Amino acid sequence: MNFKQLLAEDDAVSPVIGVILMVAITVILAAVIGTFVLGLGDQVGQTTPQASFGFDYNGTALTVTHESGSSIDASLVNITSTVALDNSTGTELEGSGGTTATWESMTGDTEITAGSQATVLEQNANDLSSATVRVIWTSESGSNSATLQKWSGPDA
Incomplete structure (x- = not known):
């Protein structure tokens, strides 16, 4: 070799x-x-914001407060309830008697930052103590959504 x-x-x-x-x-x-x-590249910028919301119920009104986390565009956040609400220019939830409204329409704020508050009031004797209220974020394209926080009344 x-x-x-x-x-x-x-x-x-x-x-x-x-x-x-x-x-x-x-x-x-x-x-x-x-x-x-x-279209996977479009979803990169649509991640759910990290935010914490607190709820304070005094028997007739529920105050929702952004306690900590990232700032959020107020038009992308909805407050939904299983009962009809006052102080919202929202739409009625089909079949439930509840409503949904954007944070922006309820408060006039364009951005939700730490300390921002929205107040939810009872309407037509609908008792919030038996309601479930959710803070829901939806992406600009509408393809993603997430419940950021949920509150259930003491009788729910």
């Missing part, structure tokens, strides 16, 4: 490396194109 001839023959190295590189480039291009086609 001639070792010089064995070491001098490297014809098979280049084609193998070339094929591996072409496969890697194809996989990377397919992944990039797939994320744009499926």
Whole structure:
């Protein structure tokens, strides 16, 4: 066996490396194109905000307070209740007698920051003590939503 001839023959190295590189480039291009086609890149900026809300119920009114966390666009946050509410220009929830309204329509605020408050009042003798009130965030595109906080009355 001639070792010089064995070491001098490297014809098979280049084609193998070339094929591996072409496969890697194809996989990377397919992944990039797939994320744009499926719209996965649009969802990166639509993550649920991290915020904590507190509730203070005095028997007739419920005050919702943003206690801590990130600032949120008020038009993206809804306050929903299982009973009809006053102090909201909201829409009635079908079949439940409840309502939903944006934080912005209830308070006039454009941004919710720590310390921001919204007050929910009873309407037409609907007792909040048996209600469930939720603070719900919805992304600008409407494709994502999350309940940020939930309050149930003492009789719920």
